Amino acid sequence: MQRFILKSKNQITLLSAILIATAYISKWAAGNTEVFTLALIVASVIGALPIAIQAYQALRVKVVSIDLLVTIAVISAFLIQNYEESAIVTFLFLFGAYLEQRTLNQTRSAIKELTEMAPESAFKQMENGEFVEVDVDDVDEGDLLLVKTGAKVPVDGTVIFGDGHINEASITGESLPVGKDKDSKVFAGTILENGTLQIVADRVGEDTTFGRIIELVEEAQDSKSQTERFVDRFSKYYTPVVLFLAFVVWLFTKDVELAITILVLGCPGALVIGVPVSNVAGIGNGARSGVLLKGSEVITDFSRVDTMVFDKTGTLTVGNPSVSETIYYSADSAEVLGYMASIERESDHPLAKAILEEIGEVEFSVVESTEVVKGGGIVANVNEHRVAVGNVALMEREKVYLSDEVKADIDRFMNCGNSLVLTSVDGELKVLMGVRDQIRKGVKENLRKLKKLGVKNLVMLSGDNQGTVDVVSRELGLTEAHGNMLPEDKSAYIKKIQSEGHIVAFIGDGVNDSPSLALADIGIAMGSGTDVAIETSDVVLMNSDFSRLPHALGLTKSISRNMKQNVTIAVGVVLVLFAGLLLSEWVSMSVGMLVHELSILVVIINGMRLLGFRLRK
Template identity: 75%
Template sequence: MQKLILGRKNHITIVSAILIIIAYVSKLGFQNEPIAIWSLIIASVLGVIPIAIQAYQALKVKVVSIDVLVTIAVIGAFIIKNYEESAIVTFLFLFGAYLEQRTLNKTRSAIKELTEMAPEVALKQLKNGEFEEVEIEEVDVGDILLVKTGAKIPVDGTVLTGEGHINEASITGEAVPVSKKKDSGVYAGTILENGTLQITADRVGEDTTFGKIIELVEEAQDSKSEAERFIDRFSKYYTPTVLGLSFIVGLISRDIELAITILVLGCPGALVIGVPVSNVAGIGNGARHSVLLKGSEVISDFSRLDTMVFDKTGTLTIGNPKVADKEIYADNVDEVLAYLSSVEKESDHPLAKAVVEYIGDTKSYTVEKTVVVKGGGIVAHVEGHRVAVGNVALMEQENVLLSEKVRGDIARFEENGNSLVLTSVDGELKALIGIRDQIRPGVKENLQQLKKLGVKNLVVLSGDNQGTVDLVARELGLTEAHGHMLPEDKSAYIKALQERGQIVAFVGDGVNDSPSLALAQIGIAMGSGTDVAIETSDVVLMNSDFSRLPHALGLTKATANNMLQNIIIAVGVVLVLLASVFFSEWMNMSIGMLVHEASILVVILNAMRLLRYKL
């Protein structure tokens, strides 16, 4: 029965609110006192039942929680027939608990989504040499597997035969597919975009990198959900103090009504509602500014952070490779670009797509005798000309002369983190194209704002090569930059920061980021990222607008301060009321109730200021 009632707490809260509204409408609108009284009585009884159950459960384990104080205070208010106070206190307490607890299960669906993304089947080689589709559980270390274009790599393994390009975004976060050939390592959960591979299984099931991602998310979420709320810690001392004071006063004065008055006045109505209402106002402001904050625990940690760690691709950068630099070594520019576009349309490589997109609408030529040079590029005939498009190695293979100026341009492009696409026509170099992931506009200014808000360390972790990561770090003025980072490497780095006492926020957008998002005290996901990243995170920048990040940090600092103000107001009012009971002649139940309700209004109005917050 207890479990059933506690499972219906939200329904009880709604019914209590409706009954309180009916009571006030009946009393103020229709002067119908009986209906108002009975509505408040029913609301009080319904509301106090789950609170009393929680108080009983707390007392069983020798914990005097705020539930105990609220239960006694409500019973006391009921005894002296102050049904209005008993109904309002129970509703506020239940509503506050709802606001505090509603986000605890937000991230649980992330585990299910990750599991669904994991490979389920594999093409396994049988003893007769043929391949048969089997469940992933039937694959053992050492088995030979066949992976076709478009399929997921089922295990962590090593390429035996074949070549192809694999999209490793789910593991490294990098958008550009990686070329794989004999002896190359591959990861479970990544996708073979073209080609056919035979691989040998090195790690299977939970031992794969993808399996470790799921395990890391589970561990981090479990540890995070155990955090205690401030009000519970406060109640450890506050509740016994008020109960003891009431008991002593009742014992000495023999005045039961005075003892009950102390309990009622000591009931922390404003304290119960003060923190949740600040939380709600802060979350409301964030929502209006495209920032989703998932609860007060997030706000508290976020407001105190000193280290912010970023994934690179899709977070600091746009996540879509585009042409960034260009040098043309010919007078007939339009014709050269038309040749280049015509040849690149023959390829489905991401760099080719970036070139075609950059050139845009142009004259299209018929491409003949196309030859794909593995690891080099494409050679084809266009309008009677031999056109080669690819990397430096292909140009050297085609005996294309690369002058000192050209080699200088190539070095400069590479220093800027570009992937190179060179174009030669009839053995002469005509064009050099540099393609790279672009830094998000305005990110540098946003990072400066974060520093002004108190973030001491700005770190980038990426699966990309160290040179490219260093380039991004220098351009943006970051504190540290680390490349070649797999998901477990990122998680280990964040753990090391936390062990040194730093409060860490991690900003990312991919499946590979989900362990770090869950492990960091504050996980921040870009809204255009994967569902798993968004569900696992504590904060979501809904429009993937990086400029919202400084607003989010400033808002959480303002919200944390507002919560503290409300706590001080609430506790201060209670102390004044209790002191007035003993040291003044004018304090009575009616005045106490008026001040009590006024304090609730004050903390609500104070919290509403957050709705107008701007950085």
């Protein structure tokens, strides 16, 4: 019976409204006081039922809830035959709860939208080679799947055949389609806008990027911030205090109506709902915008950050070295580039890929007698020529003459933060290449936004040499930059600045960043980083989009402000009502309930503003 009544709360609210309307129409239009009284009695009784049941259920777990205050107030008003007050108070309380739940559901719309985006089926290749539509739960890692135009990608996987453009908005927040072809990575929940792809499943079910996003957002929205926990503790003791105060007032004044009015005025509804709605709406905004905030506690700490520490490679820079400048010292450059490509294609050094991409399509030659010089480069015979590709130390080893002009070029390249790749043929220098990791597009502007948001110190820590680090630091206008740092050095630096009283956020993407991500007050992982980095962090920037960082900081500051505003509104309303009760005659039981419900709506609407938050330019 209890379950049925609680399930029918909305219908009871509607019936209560009809009865109250009937009561006043019969009194004003027909002057029928009997119908007026009867309708209000019935409205009071049916309206009080779900409230009383909720109060009883709370008492069973030793919680003195708002429902208990309202129940006592309504029963007391009923006993002194103040049926108007009892009927109106129950209706307003139920109607307020209905509006509260409806608007709260809207703040959780981000999770609902994400869940609706989840793929339900997939075209899986069977043993006979045909693709058959199956439930997505029947897909295992290693299965070959077909994705058609307009379909959702069912799992995280790798393209093995075909090409097309995918809308990755559900993962990155960006709706601009991304081109995919052989060996490209694709993510569950994204949509293939054109083309046809065959993919091999790498991650399925809850292990997919999309599944992890949903799990993280759900956990974050259900978590409680420090402010919210304080409000919970406050309400736990506040409600019994109001009950005791009402009893004391009745004991000394014998004024039942005054006592029950105090019960109604003391309802902390807006206080209880104000902070959660801010958290839920803010975390929902982040999920839509490619920013995963792992819990409400993160919001408070992140909003107070004054120092941001960045890893260089893959965070401030792309993490994919490319040739920035090339100087040729002979006319036979095409032939020399062919020799270089022939040697570098056999190397697994990170710079080799950058050089091959720069050289492009050439005719390869047979490479013989290859010698890998540790810390220097490679020496080999190509078309009966001795070819050396490496750094300055290798050239000196090969006794290659470096003129003053070449030395000046080398110094200039190094001052620009380049790693040097020199190529000699038969002891004569032919080519000088400068390879460097490129700074992410828009990083400088995003760092300026962070400063505008109150971040005082922007620090870069890197394992690269100090010269390269200094070049990047100068270009980006950082506060500090330290090179030649091992993971333990980065952790020690973070401990040092924390001991100086700074609230520190660390931004990184690799396994080596995990200790620093865990140690910092706020760990922020780039979304394309390692699983360890993402799991260790407090905030994840999806698709490694650095431009999301200012949005994330601005959002947490707005959430924190919004929570404080809601607490102020809630407490302010209670104080105003009590002042009105003591100093004037306009505050009654029903007026108090009306003002309370209006205050609840105000804090919910205020919190919902966060759903549309955008960082000002």
